[in-house]
Amino acid sequence: MTRASRGSAVVMTLYLLFLLVPIYWLLNMSLKTNAEITGAFSLYPLNPTLANYRTILTDPSWYMGYVNSLIYVVMNTALSLAVALPAAYAFSRYRFLGDKHLFFWLLTNRMAPPAVFALPFFQLYSAVGLFDTHIAVALAHCLFNVPLAVWILEGFMSGVPREIDETAYIDGYSFPRFFVRIFMPLIASGIGVAAFFCFMFSWVELLLSRTLTSVNAKPIAATMTRTVSASGLDWGVLAAAGVLTILPGALVIWFVRNYIAKGFALGRV
């Protein structure tokens, strides 16, 4: 090992420690009983217990939070991709009246502070009778996920040579058949990355999903805040719930690891 690479290893080890220790602490707490958490201070659980996880996985008011979150996240991802795919194709392949303005306008929605939209969303969805439904949250999250998906997909689509489209049309493919049978497989990784980012940003958002739900579609994140304020002291269960919210992201990230940067750069690396 050269001196430089040893230095790099030290830097990376320190940085990863900084990232992982707080997460470890959450995991540590989730495996302790409340008595142990508040009683003795220890760096690892002395009597590891899964009781906190059992509480969450057997109590509907807890685990339904996960189900609700997953429902609206999946709905949002499907909806975002369905509308974003044709639009991204239009932006990547054609010039049309107002295309640049439209593309910019989409971006402004990604940049819009959710706090600005919280109240009007609440009133809009109450007015149309969608308050406290999964579709309301799924639609609200389209505010930032549709622009994101369009931008990411456009980035990937622009990497596919246009000759492929032209050849397919000459071979007699209709547009829908070409799009589904030839084009979508070509940008499969792009679709995967866009789906991942829609999933992720819908999963981590709390302000809108909390404002738009009360009981039936309450997301897990909001269930957690309620527990903090109400009982105030159930640290073990809180920690276990937190750990369970980290899992979905941690599981899927391996598949998109090489595209994370491209996704965060809105398809522009």
Next chain:
Amino acid sequence: MMDKPVNNRAWFLVLPVLIVVAFSAVIPLMTVVNYSVQDTFGNNQFFWNGLGWFQEVLESDRIHAALGRQLLFSAIILAIEIPLGIFIALNMPKRGFWASLVLVLMALPLLIPWNVVGTIWQVFGRVDIGLLGHTLAAMGFDYNYVNDPVDAWATIIVMDVWHWTSLVALLCYAGLQSIPDAYYQAARIDQASRWGVFRYIELPKMGGVLLIAVLLRFMDSFMIYTEPFVVTGGGPGNATTFLSIDLVKMAIGQFDLGPAAAFSLIYFLVILLISWVFYTVMTAQRETP
């Protein structure tokens, strides 16, 4: 970019997006505009209030203070996360299993729900049960993020650095990966110093992604809400009440529709202006690669 055929029928492909985004962005925004120019005595009776609310918001000391805190916060975040992110990116392993593992571990904080991020640090910083708070207290520091504004700020800044530095690092890493080996070989032949390689090869090549990183971090830190809300709830006092926290307090807590709407529009215009800079820079960079 220039040789794309003109085809106005492409509008049909964009139509679904327009409908969805109109429902989730334009209609709510119209409601905001509507409230911003009206006042109410309750019972859904509204009357015209002109630009009164805008004037009130623009002259409000409380909002000026929140804006000041917000700008200071974003400035500190950029000053720490950008150099640190570049430094981390330069030290990341270039290929192989370790590179993949490091990438995944680094991305982990980015995928945690924002209120859980808040919860993690709220617990981590507690003197009685948190590792950080406990360690600081054991070392003799008088650390308490609930009562001490400086500690509250420090906690929130460290939390944000923890949460988002990896984003900057990942973007810079992607930029570094695109530098051909030939550049480094040429630098070695010229006997360039490590600083020279960084200054004249790596930094210019990272320029594009770095810009995206700066703008994304600025925007997202400018509208931060959930994490500080969970950790400090905007306190102690108003010490960590940033723009979004203040706005939500006004709109949903006190239901001050008029001022909150005016505030929203001004907030949104600022964001719009920054987005425009972002967009111009990004597209310009793409057309001249």
